[in-house]
Amino acid sequence: MTKRNIITWGVLMILTVIAGLVSSASIPFLIPIILLLACLKIMGVTFSFMEMRKANPFWKVLIVGYLILFCGITLIALGMG
Amino acid sequence: MGERREIKPSCFDEIGRMNQQIEYKNVFYPPGGLLLWMIIALELTTFGIALLVMLFFAKEDPVLFHESRLQLNVTIGTINTVLLLTSGFFMANTVHELRQNNRSKAQRYLLLTMLFGLLFLVLKVIEYAAKIEAGLVMDTNDFFGFYWMLTFFHVIHVIVGLVILSTVLWGIRKANQPLKMEHVEGSAAFWHMCDLIWLLLFPVIYLIL
Numbered sequence: 601m602t603k604r605n606i607i608t609w610g611v612l613m614i615l616t617v618i619a620g621l622v623s624s625a626s627i628p629f630l631i632p633i634i635l636l637l638a639c640l641k642i643m644g645v646t647f648s649f650m651e652m653r654k655a656n657p658f659w660k661v662l663i664v665g666y667l668i669l670f671c672g673i674t675l676i677a678l679g680m681g
Numbered sequence: 682m683g684e685r686r687e688i689k690p691s692c693f694d695e696i697g698r699m700n701q702q703i704e705y706k707n708v709f710y711p712p713g714g715l716l717l718w719m720i721i722a723l724e725l726t727t728f729g730i731a732l733l734v735m736l737f738f739a740k741e742d743p744v745l746f747h748e749s750r751l752q753l754n755v756t757i758g759t760i761n762t763v764l765l766l767t768s769g770f771f772m773a774n775t776v777h778e779l780r781q782n783n784r785s786k787a788q789r790y791l792l793l794t795m796l797f798g799l800l801f802l803v804l805k806v807i808e809y810a811a812k813i814e815a816g817l818v819m820d821t822n823d824f825f826g827f828y829w830m831l832t833f834f835h836v837i838h839v840i841v842g843l844v845i846l847s848t849v850l851w852g853i854r855k856a857n858q859p860l861k862m863e864h865v866e867g868s869a870a871f872w873h874m875c876d877l878i879w880l881l882l883f884p885v886i887y888l889i890l
């Protein structure tokens with residue numbers, strides 16, 4: 601068990617609980633916040649658990665680019681773009 | 682002529698060699714393997730497009746999609762996220778322990794990985810049963826059509842992932858069987874892909890519509 605994995609898991613748990621809690625709250629920028637939390641979790645899994653931090657920059661750009669594209673289109677589709 | 686000694690295959694030697702050989706900075710050797718990452722890219726694109734199509738349908742009838750979304754259980758969805766992420770945590774530790782030539786710890790972590798994956802499926806079955814009982818099936822409306830199609834397709838990925846992890850477990854248990862780290866990492870990447878798909882589905886289907 602590595603320290604990095606333990607810290608990543610802890611952060612992922614906190615982000616999941618925050619996403620669950622804020623989803624029922626009526627706060628401004630709720631949808632962008634939820635999407636941001638999801639992106640942070642996906643980056644935690646890919647870069648830490650899947651070790652993509654060790655990969656060629658091509659793969660890192662591809663992952664981050666995918667997330668930006670997905671969130672961007674989602675916000676446009678919801679009329680927030 | 683000296684006596685020839687037969688060298689028994691050792692998974693640990695094999696793992697050690699594999700670790701030294703893989704150069705992750707090479708664009709063709711991402712952790713988990715190029716083929717797996719091509720599959721991951723394809724899967725994330727497919728699920729991503731399906732979710733975006735769902736959002737454009739929601740734009741046509743926002744009230745229906747919002748009211749339907751409110752009938753989903755966010756608590757179950759959140760617990761399912763915790764279960765899958767915890768399973769992924771143990772999977773990452775399984776890979777780490779195998780690299781350290783520690784088979785018994787790796788086996789324990791892999792069993793925990795599979796246990797949390799199974800718990801995810803159990804909770805999913807409970808959620809599906811409640812939906813069917815409430816009459817919220819695939820042809821109820823467009824929202825539930827997308828809900829059933831996307832979440833069930835993800836469940837199939839989790840089941841396939843568990844079958845793949847069973848073969849890894851079988852390999853770890855057979856002490857005299859050579860075990861290639863490349864295969865373990867590929868299996869781990871597939872399992873983590875199930876996390877990634879869920880992390881896309883959960884906010885869109887359960888939280889934001």
